[in-house]
Amino acid sequence: MSDLFIGLMSGTSLDGVDAVLARFPEAGGAMQTLGHAHQPFSKALREELLSLNQSGSDELHRAALAANALARSYADLVAQLLEQCALRPQDIRALGAHGQTVRHRPGEFDGIGYTSQLLNGALLAEQSGISVVCDLRSRDVAAGGQGAPLVPAFHRAVFGRADESLAVLNIGGISNITLLPADGQTLGFDCGPGNCLMDAWIAEHQGQDYDADGAWAAQGQVVPELLLALLAEPFFAKPPPRSTGRDLFHLAWLQQHLARLSTTPRAEDVQATLLELSARAVADSLRAEKQALSRLLVCGGGALNRQMMQRLQALLPGTQVARSDDAGLPVMQVEAAAFAWLAMRFVRGLPGNLPAVTGAAGPRILGALHPA
Numbered sequence: 001m002s003d004l005f006i007g008l009m010s011g012t013s014l015d016g017v018d019a020v021l022a023r024f025p026e027a028g029g030a031m032q033t034l035g036h037a038h039q040p041f042s043k044a045l046r047e048e049l050l051s052l053n054q055s056g057s058d059e060l061h062r063a064a065l066a067a068n069a070l071a072r073s074y075a076d077l078v079a080q081l082l083e084q085c086a087l088r089p090q091d092i093r094a095l096g097a098h099g100q101t102v103r104h105r106p107g108e109f110d111g112i113g114y115t116s117q118l119l120n121g122a123l124l125a126e127q128s129g130i131s132v133v134c135d136l137r138s139r140d141v142a143a144g145g146q147g148a149p150l151v152p153a154f155h156r157a158v159f160g161r162a163d164e165s166l167a168v169l170n171i172g173g174i175s176n177i178t179l180l181p182a183d184g185q186t187l188g189f190d191c192g193p194g195n196c197l198m199d200a201w202i203a204e205h206q207g208q209d210y211d212a213d214g215a216w217a218a219q220g221q222v223v224p225e226l227l228l229a230l231l232a233e234p235f236f237a238k239p240p241p242r243s244t245g246r247d248l249f250h251l252a253w254l255q256q257h258l259a260r261l262s263t264t265p266r267a268e269d270v271q272a273t274l275l276e277l278s279a280r281a282v283a284d285s286l287r288a289e290k291q292a293l294s295r296l297l298v299c300g301g302g303a304l305n306r307q308m309m310q311r312l313q314a315l316l317p318g319t320q321v322a323r324s325d326d327a328g329l330p331v332m333q334v335e336a337a338a339f340a341w342l343a344m345r346f347v348r349g350l351p352g353n354l355p356a357v358t359g360a361a362g363p364r365i366l367g368a369l370h371p372a
Contacts, residue, residue: 001026001093002091002092002093003023003024003025003026003093004021004022004023004034004087004091004092004093005021005022005023005024005092005093005094005095005096005340005341005343005344005347006019006020006021006022006078006081006092006094006095006096006130006340006343007019007020007022007095007096007335007336007337007338007339007340007341007342007343008074008077008078008095008096008097008098008336008339009098009335009336009338009339010041010070010074010098010099010100011098011101011172011173011300011335012101012172012173012174012194012196012245012246013172013173013194013195013196013199013210013300013301014041014046014049014050014100014173014199015040015041015209015210015301016038016039016040016041017038017039017041017073017074017077018036018037018038018332018333018335018336019036019037019038019039019074019077019078019080019081019336020033020035020036020333020336020337020340021033021034021035021036021081021085021087021092021340022034022337022340022341024340024341024344031157031158031337031341033329033333033337034085035081035084035085036081036330036332036333036336037077037080037081037084038077038332039073039076039077039080041073042073045066045069045070045073048062048066048069049066049070049100049102049118052066052102052118053102053103053246053247053250054250063102063118064120066100066118067099067118067119067120067123068120068123070099070100070118070119070120071119071120071121071123071124071127072123072127074097074119074124074128075123075124075127075128078095078128078130079128089128089129089130089372090129092130093131093343093344093347094130094131094132094133094343094344094346094347094369095124095128095130095131095132095133095340095343096133096134096136096339096340096341096342096343096344096346096367097119097121097124097132097133097134097339098117098119098134098136098335098339099117099118099119099121099134099135100117100118100119101115101116101117101118101245101246102116102117102118103115103116103245103247104116104147104148104243104244104245104246104247105247106141106145106146106147106148106243107141107144107146112141112142112144113141114138114141115137115138115141115147115148117134117135117136117137119134119135121134121135121368121370122370124370125370125371125372128372129372130372131369131370131371131372132369132370132372133342133343133346133347133367133368133369134367134368134370135367135368136150136339136342136352136366136367137150137366139353139364139365139366139367140353140358140360140364140366143353143360143361143362143364144359144360144361145241145353145355145358145359145360145361146241146242146243146358146359146360147243147358148176148190148243148358149170149176149178149188149189149190149243149357149358150338150342150352150353150358150366151168151170151176151178151188151334151335151338152168152178152186152187152188152354152357153186153352153353153354153357154337154338154341154342155168155178155180155186155188155338156178156180156186157341158327158329158337159180159297159324159327159329160180160184160186161180161182162182162184163182164182164294164295165180165181165182165291165292165293165294166180166293166294166295166296166297167179167180167286167291167293167295167296167297167319168180168296168297168298168299168324168334169191169282169296169297169298169299169312170194170298170299170300170334170335171194171195171278171298171299171300171301171302171303171305171308172194172195172300172301172302172335173193173194173195173196173199173245173246174190174191174192174193174194174196174244174245174246174249175190175191175192175193175194175278175281175282175300175302176188176189176190176191176243177189177191177282177285177286179286179289179291179293181291185356186354186356186357187240187289187356187357188240188354188357189240189241189242189243189285189357190242190243190244191281191282191285192233192235192236192244192249192277192278192281192285193249193274193277193278193281194278194300194301194302195210195278195301195302195305196246196249196250197249197250197251197254197274197277197278198210198211198217198271198274198275198278199211200250200251200254201251201254201267201270201271201274202216202271204251205267210301211271211275211305213304213305213306213307214275214305214306214307214308215307216268216271217268217271217272217274217275217307218272218307219268219272220266220267220268220269220270220271220272220273221269221272222269222272222273222276223261223265223269223270223272223273225261225262226257226258226261226265226270226273227273227276227277227280229257229260229261230254230257230273230277231277231280231281231284233248235248236281236284239288240357241357241358241359243358254270254274258270275305275307275308275311276311278302278308279308279311279312279315280315282312282315283312283315283316286316286319292318293316293318293319294319294320295319295320295321295322296312296316296319296320296321296322297322297323297324297326297327298312298321298322298323298324298331299323299324299329299331299332299334299335300331300332300334300335301331301332303323303324303331304331309321309323342366342367343367345365345366346365346366346367346369349365350365351363351364351365351366352364352365352366352367353366
């Protein structure tokens with residue numbers, strides 16, 4: 001039976017889809033990444049997915065069509081990856097597909113809450129010719145967990161060391177961190193906004209999808225009054241397990257705080273403040289956990305933001321801040337590889353969550369299967 005799996009990830013940054021081909025030997029041993037492909041979303045699909053993060057008209061109809069469109073986008077990227085690696089669909093055991101999160105409200109309303117990732121898994125299986133493991137978060141939520149973050153178990157398997165205490169920080173739309181002390185424990189939680197607020201602000205004021213290298217933020221000055229107001233958000237004081245999303249951190253949330261300021265700051269100063277907020281959320285979280293870390297490995301799109309990396313290093317002077325590339329896995333491949341790993345765990349009947357991280361009642365096999 002094949003030991004090849006594909007992971008597909010489209011995150012809260014809405015910058016597109018990443019696909020990673022990985023080998024997980026049946027007899028154990030290290031994961032091998034054999035290929036990577038990326039495809040940005042079309043402008044229309046990106047705008048629709050972003051719109052579906054908020055309540056609106058005819059949501060069920062629009063969400064169903066968006067789930068179909070996302071499945072087609074995933075299938076196109078899988079075909080590209082297979083061609084790139086000279087493989088056929090039947091060579092792949094399964095693919096783990098995250099889908100697009102449009103709501104994340106675990107534990108709310110009725111005590112269970114929900115998390116919603118748009119994706120037509122059946123259509124993806126039809127179009128790719130590969131068995132699809134999707135809906136990877138809802139079982140953890142059903143067991144009383146946050147359904148996020150799910151990547152810490154993968155981080156332990158790939159980056160954990162018996163002779164070093166380190167952490168792995170993913171900066172996508174939302175940032176999440178995994179603590180990997182040398183004693184073998186694994187902790188993890190969402191820190192807060194990663195790129196989502198900065199992306200929304202630069203789109204509003206400059207028509208750009210993101211602030212390349214943090215160059216626009218670097219032109220501004222942090223607004224102390226605004227930063228303190230943003231950091232007063234109760235989420236930042238909540239102890240783990242915790243997770244969040246665009247349900248909380250969105251442009252309207254920022255604008256509410258801006259409306260309360262005594263003076264109106266320049267747009268670039270707001271951008272500088274948002275970058276500082278993202279960096280401070282990480283640094284403050286690490287201080288709260290009182291973990292002595294030798295290294296912080298950063299992955300996700302935020303790892304490519306030079307200004308962000310500089311601020312993280314300045315706020316964490318006793319820790320070496322580096323990209324995950326330094327540990328053998330490029331920054332834009334980590335999350336997709338994690339969902340290949342989760343697909344492998346499902347197929348082999350192994351739990352994919354860590355209750356100590358998510359707060360679930362116990363280990364659970366995560367996912368729903370659409371056979372090829």
